[in-house]
Amino acid sequence: SYVLTQPPSVSVAPGKTARITCGGNNIGSKSVHWYQQKPGQAPVLVVYDDSDRPSGIPERFSGSNSGNTATLTISRVEAGDEADYYCQVWDSSSDHYVFGTGTKVTVL
């Protein structure tokens, strides 16, 4: 089955840039989506189709995808960005959705 690997944690100072990676075999050939989940809340879609943002999501959230790694970038990080982040793809070989292992972003 297809596996998506994320770093367990990323720490960043306010105002700096956080980069969260999502590794998968030839992930660059897939469409990657990213979700933000704050404690006790449901996930929220922050990036779809590698790099597009749903309405209401700040421009500070951006994404890229190439080769074996997709990346979610959060610019000018704010305290409110502290959350768990998950990548997701559709694996057509198994007809399964797959979530990444998740990354906890801590704002120092």
Next chain:
Amino acid sequence: EVQLVESGGGLVQPGGSLRLSCAASGFTFSSYSMNWVRQAPGKGLEWVSYISSSSSTIYYADSVKGRFTISRDNAKNSLYLQMNSLRAEDTAVYYCARDRRYPDGDAFDIWGQGTMVTVSS
């Protein structure tokens, strides 16, 4: 307001059954595929099942195939998950999520607040 509201969670013994419901409002439910996603305590997200808008296509995660059944009633704007032969490892918050088709792929753009299922004796 676009909304999904889950219900039906609770405490059940191993080997028991439970039926979850998800009530949709604020959008044309019959036009969207839907999913169930779960999250064990302190763990990550795990996709459970998918159903197309007309119920013609259904997929399951390997961990629940043969035990769980997804269904929907478009007339009632409702999604369901029948869970049988429950195991301790099925303990989780269960979310329903709307499947939205974007240009390059499908993503889950609307989520419910979740309902807790605890499997324990």
